[in-house]
Amino acid sequence: MAVWTGGAALLTQLLLLVLAFALSAVIGIERERQYKSAGLRTHILVGLGAAMFTLVSAYGFTALGMPATDPSRIAAQVVTGIGFVGAGVIFVNRGNVVGLTTAASIWVTAAVGMACGAGMPLLAIAGAALHLIAVGSLPTAERMLRRRSGAAVTVRIDPRSAALPELLERCEASGAKTRIEDLRRSGDGVEVNVHVRGRQAETDRLVASLGSIDGVLSVAAVAARP
Structure with missing residues (x-):
């Protein structure tokens, strides 16, 4: 596994964090406009945190001269931890389950942040774009069906x-x-x-x-x- 060192590598990491911030903000703005319990700030923090955990998992320990470790270990824990965050926005209202879409949005935001941290910006952008299509245009078709x-x-x-x-x-x-x-x-x-x-x-x-x-x-x- 390559070790990112030097100014160029640090700049790349910072750009990936900024990209995670921007894409998470785009997803969060859509939820904020719908008056959801998890809005702009929550989605930014989820995406940014997922990206940072992924970067630390992949490069942080080797950069300190420690033996190479499995970078998927921390990333896997991020997926588990996001489940607890998403569960906090789900509740039952008059027999209907409310908040599932927002919980799924948090989950996707974490995935977008992890893709940024893993150095896959195109995948992250595509994921955010497809998310906006799903929550923007598909609900109308869903209601019709x-x-x-x-x-x-x-x-x-x-x-x-x-x-x-x-x-x-x-x-x-x-x-x-x-x-x-x-x-x-x-x-x-x-x-x-x-x-x-x-x-x-x-x-x-x-x-x-x-x-x-x-x-x-x-x-x-x-x-x-x-």
Whole structure:
């Protein structure tokens, strides 16, 4: 295994760290825009830490004159450790598991950082680009494939209000089955997309109930295709 020494080698390592920082930030910005619990800073730290661990594992000990070791040992522990970080953003909300995509995003960010640390920048860039495609364009197709009979309810709320917790409580208390599909900023408000399955009367009551919440700007319901 080659030992990186000298100014040129140090510059290469620093550039790989900067690349890990940049790619992790791009992934984190996408999660931040979706108001996820793990956003920009978390993804940067995960990617940067994974890259540093990989660099240290591969070159740190030999650079000190110690015998060559298996560089995969620390890298393998990074994969295990990321599992604990990802588990921290997964929780259950009204019977639905929430946070799996963000946990997977953290996992991919660690892989991107490790690819940078291993000296494979093109692989890291490709991984980050494919991640953005997966979380950017595929959710629309996924919703179309998973959509069943019911209604798609779009609720716009004032981000300065406390309407969101009340909205979640009323969805849970309604007689219809509800699932929060998306939450994002839209203009001067926050847009919450709720998929509702149930009888038309239950859906109508839920729409009226959500519209009466203080801080709700508008509620629109569209029948979903069966």
